[in-house]
Amino acid sequence: xxxxxxxxxxxxxxxGGFEPFALTAERRWDAGLWGALAEAGLTGVGLxxxxxxxxxxxxxxxxxxxxxxAGAGAVPVAEQLLVAGPALLTADLDLPSPExxxxxxxxxxxxxxxxxxxxxxGRFTLTGTVPDVAWAGxxxxxxxxxxAPAGIEGAxxxxxxxxxxxxxDASNLAGEPRGTLVLDRVGTSGAxxxxxxxxxxxxxxxxxxxxxxxxxxxxxxxxxxxxxxxRHQFGRPLGKFQAIQMELAEMxxxxxxxxxxxxxxxxxxxxxxxxxxxxxxxxxxxxxxxxVVARLAHQVHGAIGFTQEHKLHHxxxxxxxxxxxxxxxxxxxxxxGAGVLAGGPDALWPALTRVV
Amino acid sequence: MSSNSLTLAPAPRSEAAxxxxxxxxxxLAAELAAGSFTTHVDTWLSGVDPAFSKKLGExxxxxxxxxxxYGGHERSAMERYAVTExxxxxxxxxxxxxxxxxxSGPNLLTYGTEKQRQEILPRIAAGECFFVIGMSEPxxxxxxxxxxxxxxxxxxxxxxxxxxxxxxxxAHHSHYGIVLVRTSPSDSANRHxxxxxxxxxxxxxxxxxxPIRILDGGHHFNEVVFEDVVVPGDMLLGEEGNGWHQVTxxxxxxxxxxxxFLSTYPLVAEFGRRVAETGDPAAxxxxxxxxxxxxxxxxxxxxxxxxxxxxxxxxxxxALVKDVGTTFEADxxxxxxxxxxxxxxxxxxxxxxRALAEAQLHAPGYTLRGGTNEILRGIVxxxxxxx
Numbered sequence: 001x002x003x004x005x006x007x008x009x010x011x012x013x014x015x016g017g018f019e020p021f022a023l024t025a026e027r028r029w030d031a032g033l034w035g036a037l038a039e040a041g042l043t044g045v046g047l048x049x050x051x052x053x054x055x056x057x058x059x060x061x062x063x064x065x066x067x068x069x070a071g072a073g074a075v076p077v078a079e080q081l082l083v084a085g086p087a088l089l090t091a092d093l094d095l096p097s098p099e100x101x102x103x104x105x106x107x108x109x110x111x112x113x114x115x116x117x118x119x120x121x122g123r124f125t126l127t128g129t130v131p132d133v134a135w136a137g138x139x140x141x142x143x144x145x146x147x148a149p150a151g152i153e154g155a156x157x158x159x160x161x162x163x164x165x166x167x168x169d170a171s172n173l174a175g176e177p178r179g180t181l182v183l184d185r186v187g188t189s190g191a192x193x194x195x196x197x198x199x200x201x202x203x204x205x206x207x208x209x210x211x212x213x214x215x216x217x218x219x220x221x222x223x224x225x226x227x228x229x230x231r232h233q234f235g236r237p238l239g240k241f242q243a244i245q246m247e248l249a250e251m252x253x254x255x256x257x258x259x260x261x262x263x264x265x266x267x268x269x270x271x272x273x274x275x276x277x278x279x280x281x282x283x284x285x286x287x288x289x290x291x292v293v294a295r296l297a298h299q300v301h302g303a304i305g306f307t308q309e310h311k312l313h314h315x316x317x318x319x320x321x322x323x324x325x326x327x328x329x330x331x332x333x334x335x336x337g338a339g340v341l342a343g344g345p346d347a348l349w350p351a352l353t354r355v356v
Numbered sequence: 357m358s359s360n361s362l363t364l365a366p367a368p369r370s371e372a373a374x375x376x377x378x379x380x381x382x383x384l385a386a387e388l389a390a391g392s393f394t395t396h397v398d399t400w401l402s403g404v405d406p407a408f409s410k411k412l413g414e415x416x417x418x419x420x421x422x423x424x425x426y427g428g429h430e431r432s433a434m435e436r437y438a439v440t441e442x443x444x445x446x447x448x449x450x451x452x453x454x455x456x457x458x459x460s461g462p463n464l465l466t467y468g469t470e471k472q473r474q475e476i477l478p479r480i481a482a483g484e485c486f487f488v489i490g491m492s493e494p495x496x497x498x499x500x501x502x503x504x505x506x507x508x509x510x511x512x513x514x515x516x517x518x519x520x521x522x523x524x525x526x527a528h529h530s531h532y533g534i535v536l537v538r539t540s541p542s543d544s545a546n547r548h549x550x551x552x553x554x555x556x557x558x559x560x561x562x563x564x565x566x567p568i569r570i571l572d573g574g575h576h577f578n579e580v581v582f583e584d585v586v587v588p589g590d591m592l593l594g595e596e597g598n599g600w601h602q603v604t605x606x607x608x609x610x611x612x613x614x615x616x617f618l619s620t621y622p623l624v625a626e627f628g629r630r631v632a633e634t635g636d637p638a639a640x641x642x643x644x645x646x647x648x649x650x651x652x653x654x655x656x657x658x659x660x661x662x663x664x665x666x667x668x669x670x671x672x673x674x675a676l677v678k679d680v681g682t683t684f685e686a687d688x689x690x691x692x693x694x695x696x697x698x699x700x701x702x703x704x705x706x707x708x709x710r711a712l713a714e715a716q717l718h719a720p721g722y723t724l725r726g727g728t729n730e731i732l733r734g735i736v737x738x739x740x741x742x743x
Binding site for chain 2: 225228229239240244245246248249250252253254256257259260263264267278280281282285288330332333334335336338340341344345346348349350352353355356
């Protein structure tokens with residue numbers, strides 16, 4: 001058993017006590033699940049102990065995120081472990097306590113001003129709206145990536161205390177909070193990042209969603225195979241019909257493609273490589289698989305899968321959301337297309353073999 | 357984290373393979389510059405050039421994974437993967453040796469006699485000896501167990517072969533065929549019994565090779581007819597009656613390589629040139645989507661190469677990669693058409709129009725050859741526990 005297997009088992013044990021539920025405006029996240037994970041130290045995994053985290057490797061953090069995604073855990077763990085935490089470390093900023101949910105958001109429309117109040121650099125005010133904030137209203141802190149103040153190259157990473165800030169009630173297709181944060185001269189600690197660091201962070205965010213997508217896609221396949229084995233029509237299990245077998249095999253092909261590419265992108269991140277194009281590719285590939293896998297999963301499940309009586313919607317609604325989050329499918333497709341042509345019109349193949 | 361038996365471990369990085377990749381790339385650039393070949397789509401079927409195959413043999417890029425005592429180079433499957441991938445991406449003429457290097461050689465290594473190995477393998481590795489696959493017949497396609505080509509022993513202990521094989525790519529340029537024959541009458545209780553593989557010299561009396569033209573008029577396919585062909589008794593490959601098992605093992609090699617997603621890569625390359633020229637955002641996004649699919653397929657195929665290096669024969673994952681990969685090969689055509697104003701023609705002055713025409717006219721083959729995608733999905737369904 002690898003270290004990750006142990007982590008996975010621990011998370012599964014905890015998840016076993018928390019059934020997924022349909023998220024609503026009244027119940028926007030699984031606070032109980034978060035509490036149990038935090039108590040077990042799992043909300044700080046992959047973040048160094050000296051920074052207040054629980055230690056462990058990137059692979060451990062990824063294993064936790066995958067397991068929670070497959071179990072439709074309504075908690076901001078992917079954001080905290082794979083994006084916000086590492087972002088703060090990159091910027092040399094203090095990590096909030098891992099028990100308090102911290103999320104990440106792209107504040108492309110935020111105006112940043114440096115403040116010199118005598119404490120030295122590292123203080124900024126932020127003004128503007130930040131849309132599509134994952135777990136807005138739930139997360140106590142939001143790590144915002146915003147353009148650097150006028151005249152300065154690069155970007156600013158700011159740690160915003162969101163506990164007293166208003167957020168709209170918007171949610172994604174799965175009911176996960178995706179509200180807009182309104183910032184009006186909000187004072188924060190922050191740090192300057194280079195443009196390269198900023199694009200790496202965007203890639204990390206996309207890769208975090210890809211990891212969740214890969215895990216959810218695998219789980220949807222597993223549920224669908226299981227259902228096809230249990231559901232009988234015309235006197236035999238659905239899975240014995242060739243038409244159904246073809247559909248399940250097609251799903252398996254998509255899932256395997258996503259897993260192979262996402263794993264490779266995560267390994268490249270672990271090796272410290274630039275993963276902008278790898279993350280773009282993983283995200284785009286996963287997005288394409290969502291179309292096929294969610295469609296066929298619902299087709300095989302029939303009418304019951306189209307209701308909230310069955311668990312399938314917990315993952316298919318997330319799949320339909322996640323594929324356009326952390327940068328839309330179209331945006332990342334363009335990033336990848338432009339990226340593989342960056343070496344010139346005759347260097348496409350060498351570029352492709354360098355991505356992962 | 358595997359949700360089914362289709363999952364293979366990630367491939368380790370191979371620095372040796374990447375170094376080799378650079379050497380192959382340099383060689384191909386020089387060959388292209390010297391005009392020794394021009395890039396085409398699907399060249400592992402249609403690009404027959406024995407002189408080019410010989411050059412690859414001289415550089416040690418054929419029979420790469422085989423023991424040195426048989427002319428091989430004892431390289432890893434990961435290294436072979438890098439070489440084959442570069443050749444395919446360049447649209448180089450690799451058809452002459454492709455089958456021999458990919459599956460006939462490995463088949464001989466496993467099942468051939470010492471004499472067969474010593475005589476034939478070094479010639480394959482030198483790029484001088486070419487093979488055909490003798491599986492399909494006029495009445496036996498996906499249902500391979502229904503073959504009727506028959507071999508019976510004569511009084512001298514030799515085999516007398518009667519029947520016909522079809523879709524035998526490049527039989528008219530090849531030296532040998534590994535031919536699946538019935539050596540016992542078919543048994544409806546055990547359809548896979550009674551078959552054997554024979555190693556047949558295609559110059560033997562009684563063999564007729566008739567061309568079968570494919571959609572673009574090209575002559576790659578043949579019908580190979582056997583009329584009382586006397587095959588020496590020692591040309592039985594492996595065990596009598598073990599043919600089905602041997603064919604199945606061969607298919608892991610036949611189905612797993614990068615030629616199962618790169619047949620139309622030269623079209624993608626031309627499309628990339630066009631996108632670089634126009635900068636059209638929709639086309640840029642399409643290039644991104646196609647790239648993401650290629651990158652995923654590379655990782656899937658690399659996992660198979662790594663599994664081969666571990667000594668596994670990953671038949672089910674190979675079937676899955678081939679299904680996903682060949683579907684991609686054909687999809688490229690429609691993806692390109694949706695975002696570029698181009699008319700496909702083999703006579704087009706526009707290289708993109710020519711590549712599109714080549715890809716289109718070869719398209720029906722991608723998802724048929726080496727096992728139809730329906731057959732492959734049946735194998736995957738078995739891997740999912742449904743059969």
